[in-house]
Amino acid sequence: MANSQNISTLLHTDCCGCRACGDACPVSCISFKEDNEGFIYPIVDEASCIQCGKCVKICPEFNPSFNKVAEEVTAAYAVAEADRQAGSSGGIFGLVARHIINNGGKVWGAAFDSNLQLKHVCATTVAELKPLMRSKYLQSDTSGCFRQIAGDLKAGILTLFCGTPCQCNALRNYTGNCDNLFLIDLICHGVPSQDLFDKSIKWLEEREHCHVTKFAFRSKYKGALHPQAFSYECTKNGRTETVNGLHYQFPFYFGFQKYITLRPSCYTCKWASSERCGDITLGDFWGIERIDPTLDPKAGVSEILANTDKGRNLLNAITESGVAWTQRFQYRQLVGNNGCLQEPTKLKPERVELFEDLRTKSFDEVVRSHLVSKRRWIFDMYYAMPGVLRKMIRKVMDKRMKYE
Numbered sequence: 001m002a003n004s005q006n007i008s009t010l011l012h013t014d015c016c017g018c019r020a021c022g023d024a025c026p027v028s029c030i031s032f033k034e035d036n037e038g039f040i041y042p043i044v045d046e047a048s049c050i051q052c053g054k055c056v057k058i059c060p061e062f063n064p065s066f067n068k069v070a071e072e073v074t075a076a077y078a079v080a081e082a083d084r085q086a087g088s089s090g091g092i093f094g095l096v097a098r099h100i101i102n103n104g105g106k107v108w109g110a111a112f113d114s115n116l117q118l119k120h121v122c123a124t125t126v127a128e129l130k131p132l133m134r135s136k137y138l139q140s141d142t143s144g145c146f147r148q149i150a151g152d153l154k155a156g157i158l159t160l161f162c163g164t165p166c167q168c169n170a171l172r173n174y175t176g177n178c179d180n181l182f183l184i185d186l187i188c189h190g191v192p193s194q195d196l197f198d199k200s201i202k203w204l205e206e207r208e209h210c211h212v213t214k215f216a217f218r219s220k221y222k223g224a225l226h227p228q229a230f231s232y233e234c235t236k237n238g239r240t241e242t243v244n245g246l247h248y249q250f251p252f253y254f255g256f257q258k259y260i261t262l263r264p265s266c267y268t269c270k271w272a273s274s275e276r277c278g279d280i281t282l283g284d285f286w287g288i289e290r291i292d293p294t295l296d297p298k299a300g301v302s303e304i305l306a307n308t309d310k311g312r313n314l315l316n317a318i319t320e321s322g323v324a325w326t327q328r329f330q331y332r333q334l335v336g337n338n339g340c341l342q343e344p345t346k347l348k349p350e351r352v353e354l355f356e357d358l359r360t361k362s363f364d365e366v367v368r369s370h371l372v373s374k375r376r377w378i379f380d381m382y383y384a385m386p387g388v389l390r391k392m393i394r395k396v397m398d399k400r401m402k403y404e
């Protein structure tokens, strides 16, 4: 732990933007401000700071903590088609969340508000869970959550929190280990900013002469085999329509898939490792069809690590009631199948160029230089092909990359 008395000593490149320090400060001297890349950072009003050190104590970057490496990896998906459709991969988050709510608990997750601002919110009924489902590929605003959750835990309320590993670690530092708190950390390769998402939505609205009211990443209109699919709802000429697309047709999603728009700390993430901080870890089980050819990968399959006894018991509660199909593997059999369990995303030189251009050029120019494909026709052709052909091409490309 650092000797520092407040969070201002945390390096800009290390701050993960969890905002727990703001909730922890007893004199409210920490506010948050966007930097010139559009990411949010804490600012300490040194004149009001009482040097209590609470912000440093709960900061996950100063105080990361990890569980023992899980021995087993489970592949699973919700048996009910609607449950599977509701999630990004196998819909496991939804099943666990429903179990908590049915047992009188509260569930926290990321949801868009009516202005498409991503915030961590609380669901207390099954109906309220819907906006929390599915991955949203930008940083969510967690301010206020930590304080509220700590109060609920003290009152004995069963609580489930699902978020990025840094957010989960921040919450555990804030509340300490509590029997009634369950943490689900996501396998995460990083988060872009709300600011870049806002700019991309505005760009889309201007181009399509519409007003976007809803946006969904990982839309399953093409099946889970197309993890880069998205859908949005918009009003145009007084009518509401739904538009579907693939990542290369929306600048924000294209940049996310190129890994050039992430928060600086994501490129040195401490939690991109097999040691996790959540009771359960959830991710996508890429390549499951190679391990079990009988499985229909179109369903979307979740990769699950039970990192603590508490997490294992919670998973047993949902699997024993017959809601999830499961298959178990030894963790070491699967090492390497999911890169984000091994190491952080690599920083590419293009990230530096992109953010430099964002400062000096119009958004339209930035999109043309970095956030659309120069050879869009290749993507158009590729995605128009039948799935079997795409699979064959992917295999050849994989082999070539291995030998290059």
Ligand SMILES: Cc1cc2nc3c(=O)[nH]c(=O)nc-3n(C[C@H](O)[C@H](O)[C@H](O)COP(=O)(O)OP(=O)(O)OC[C@H]3O[C@@H](n4cnc5c(N)ncnc54)[C@H](O)[C@@H]3O)c2cc1C
Residues within 6 Å of the ligand: 086, 087, 088, 089, 090, 091, 092, 093, 094, 108, 109, 110, 111, 132, 133, 134, 135, 136, 137, 138, 139, 140, 162, 163, 164, 186, 187, 188, 189, 190, 191, 282, 283, 284, 285, 302, 303, 338, 340
């Ligand atoms: C930014 C991000 C990057 C990811 N990167 C990878 C990856 O590289 N490899 C991989 O295997 N899996 C990754 N995932 C996880 C994956 O996309 C699925 O979320 C996970 O498999 C759970 O799917 P599900 O069907 O069980 O539940 P879902 O219904 O998809 O549940 C998703 C849960 O995540 C929460 N959530 C959604 N967006 C955010 C957000 N921005 N911040 C915090 N919490 C959020 C929701 O509230 C919900 O609780 C990532 C997720 C996110 C949010």
